[in-house]
Amino acid sequence: MTEFTPLVSFAGGTLIGLAAVLLMLSWGRIAGMTGILAGILPPFGSDMRWKASFLTGAVLAPLLYEATISDIAYQMPVSLEALIIGGVITGIGVTFGSGCTSGHGVCGLARFSRRSAVAVIMFMSFAFLTVFLTRHIF
Amino acid sequence: MRYLVAGLIGAIFGLGIITSGMANPAKVLNFFDLAGSFDPSLAFVMAGALTIAVPGYALIFRKLRKPVFTPNFNVPNNRTIDRKLVIGSSIFGIGWGIGGFCPGASLPALGLGHPTSFLFVLALIAGIMLAQLIQKARIFEHSASAATPISLTDTTEEIQDHA
Numbered sequence: 601m602t603e604f605t606p607l608v609s610f611a612g613g614t615l616i617g618l619a620a621v622l623l624m625l626s627w628g629r630i631a632g633m634t635g636i637l638a639g640i641l642p643p644f645g646s647d648m649r650w651k652a653s654f655l656t657g658a659v660l661a662p663l664l665y666e667a668t669i670s671d672i673a674y675q676m677p678v679s680l681e682a683l684i685i686g687g688v689i690t691g692i693g694v695t696f697g698s699g700c701t702s703g704h705g706v707c708g709l710a711r712f713s714r715r716s717a718v719a720v721i722m723f724m725s726f727a728f729l730t731v732f733l734t735r736h737i738f
Numbered sequence: 739m740r741y742l743v744a745g746l747i748g749a750i751f752g753l754g755i756i757t758s759g760m761a762n763p764a765k766v767l768n769f770f771d772l773a774g775s776f777d778p779s780l781a782f783v784m785a786g787a788l789t790i791a792v793p794g795y796a797l798i799f800r801k802l803r804k805p806v807f808t809p810n811f812n813v814p815n816n817r818t819i820d821r822k823l824v825i826g827s828s829i830f831g832i833g834w835g836i837g838g839f840c841p842g843a844s845l846p847a848l849g850l851g852h853p854t855s856f857l858f859v860l861a862l863i864a865g866i867m868l869a870q871l872i873q874k875a876r877i878f879e880h881s882a883s884a885a886t887p888i889s890l891t892d893t894t895e896e897i898q899d900h901a
Contacts, residue, residue: 602765602777609779612758613786619751621794626743628805628812631751633842638866650744655845657748662756662849672756675764676854678838683854684861686837691865693833694841697826702842705784710791711813718819723831730835731770
């Protein structure tokens with residue numbers, strides 16, 4: 601079991617939304633992790649530098665937070681094999697689907713993109729279905 | 739300066755992810771476990787993000803002609819709902835349900851220093867590169883007949899496609 605944390609989770613969400621708004625305001629870009637991560641992998645595009653900067657901040661901030669303020673809950677309930685398989689499948693899916701929870705879920709829905717709405721419905725449905733199958737059927 | 743701002747925005751994003759609980763795979767998988775240890779917290783993450791992003795985007799697009807650092811807004815303009823979008827997103831959902839990490843949560847999780855998050859990100863990168871190889875092979879087929887330079891096809895696709 602994990603504790604139900606509506607307020608903290610909502611507050612964390614507002615920071616994610618704020619980051620999306622600030623990135624659009626400053627760089628005119630979508631804060632989608634799929635596109636940002638792909639940008640620092642070959643073939644390197646012209647916007648590799650801002651993407652690398654964004655990623656550096658996104659990794660360093662949690663590191664500093666945990667070092668100075670408090671520990672962040674982290675529990676890995678799945679096996680290493682499942683983690684690796686899940687990672688590869690996720691990478692394939694977000695590349696073909698052109699986005700993930702941040703790109704389609706936050707930025708896409710926030711600008712009322714129908715493509716993103718379809719993507720969100722598909723990935724949420726399949727995540728619910730997958731967890732039901734792995735935890736209750738197999 | 740521009741890159742410092744990008745880094746600070748990344749930091750806000752990363753802090754949002756870890757405080758929200760998205761970087762804790764146990765919490766994510768419990769959200770998806772309606773029939774078991776259901777934890778509805780993650781719905782509040784999305785609600786919080788959209789509470790800021792919906793009016794924020796609306797205000798930006800209404801009031802500003804261009805972003806601060808670049809000549810124009812670079813938002814996806816592809817409107818077609820195709821098989822690639824539907825199948826790709828479905829595959830992502832399966833991966834998310836197996837591993838408990840979405841890409842946006844796994845990168846900030848690296849900062850927490852748990853070896854399992856590094857393993858996930860390596861697998862994620864492998865998946866992304868594998869999919870890019872498959873896509874490239876197909877783009878090559880099309881562009882060979884249309885005589886379009888591959889690099890051009892790539893850029894257009896990147897701009898239009900990445901939501």
